[in-house]
Amino acid sequence: MNADAKETVRNAAMTHGVVSEDPEALLRGTGWRVPVAIFREAGARLWSDDAFGLAGNVAFRALLALFPFLIFTSSMTAFIGDKSMASDLISFLIAIVPTALVEPIVSEVQEVMTVQRGGVLSVGILLTVWFAVGGVDGVRVGLNRAYGIRETRSVVVLYTTQVVMVVLASLVLVVVGYLLVLAPRAGSWLHVLVPGFDPAAVTVRLVRYPAAALILIVSLFAAHVFLPARRTRFSSIWPGVVFTVAVWSLLTALFSFYLSNFADYSSYYAGLAGIVAALYFMYLAALVLLFGGELNRAVRIRRLARALRQ
Secondary structure: OOHHHHHHHHHHHHHOOOOOOOOHHHHHOOOOHHHHHHHHHHHHHHHHOOHHHHHHHHHHHHHHHHHHHHHHHHHHHHHHOOHHHHHHHHHHHHHOOOHHHHHHHHHHHHHHHHOOOOOOOOHHHHHHHHHHHHHHHHHHHHHHHHHOOOOOOOHHHHHHHHHHHHHHHHHHHHHHHHHHHHHHHHHHHHHHHOOOOOHHHOOHHHHHHHHHHHHHHHHHHHHHHHOOOOOOOHHHOHHHHHHHHHHHHHHHHHHHHHHHHOOOOHHHHHHHHHHHHHHHHHHHHHHHHHHHHHHHHHHHHHHHHHHHHO
8 A cells, every 4th residue: 555545544544533524623733723623523523413402301301310319318318327417418409509590499309308208228219219310321321422332231231330320329428418417526526636726617618519529520420431331541531521510610600690680480481480490400511511521522533633643
């Protein structure tokens, strides 16, 4: 094979799967053109993969899974700890969500998390786990689409993985419940070790946002690692995770400001205004999550192009 033929084959391999109309900047660009090309490719993939419709599916299934997941978490909390921890956990979850978004459904959240139920292994709780798995499954489908992966796992392996994800997420929140109980006591312990330390300085408010950020980051990494049908290296995951966390933080602030100052869903949806607002927010959040997966795929294409050139 002569040099021209080899170059043609290499270019065909490099441009295979690229959606952008002008892939040159993505494959061979330098400097500021590279991040622009990566985001352009991710945006084009978002459109070509029908992520806008898929984000609606993820948001709808996540909203359906929200209350069953909270029911399961409250039962786990009562089973492992005590009922007072459930109240602390409710306050924690409500505090880390924008007030304008969570206020319409606070009473419903409090009701589902404080009603006494049979236990973690009752038929009702098993059904709630089944519904909660639906939300995880929506994310799985979205990430598989974003990474361009065809699902090859068996149904048993698939649903076992998703049930484990739901149970582990609940256990993480139970651990948070314990931390909320221990936080005020930690100040007293530190005061014993360091007499000059003010025990009142350690409060639930102090650990609220670091704990929420840690839970969010770990959850995103777990979703990108375990939900798609193919394992991906850490170096190929972190760009999308960092982007998702940053944009979600900005989205939360902007959406809260929008609801407080401009939105008037009650004039259109009456008593369903809170649910519609939550569904709309989940739709935007799901779209950002899928874009994070598309961003990772665009970064991977860039790295493969560099490897082929070398």
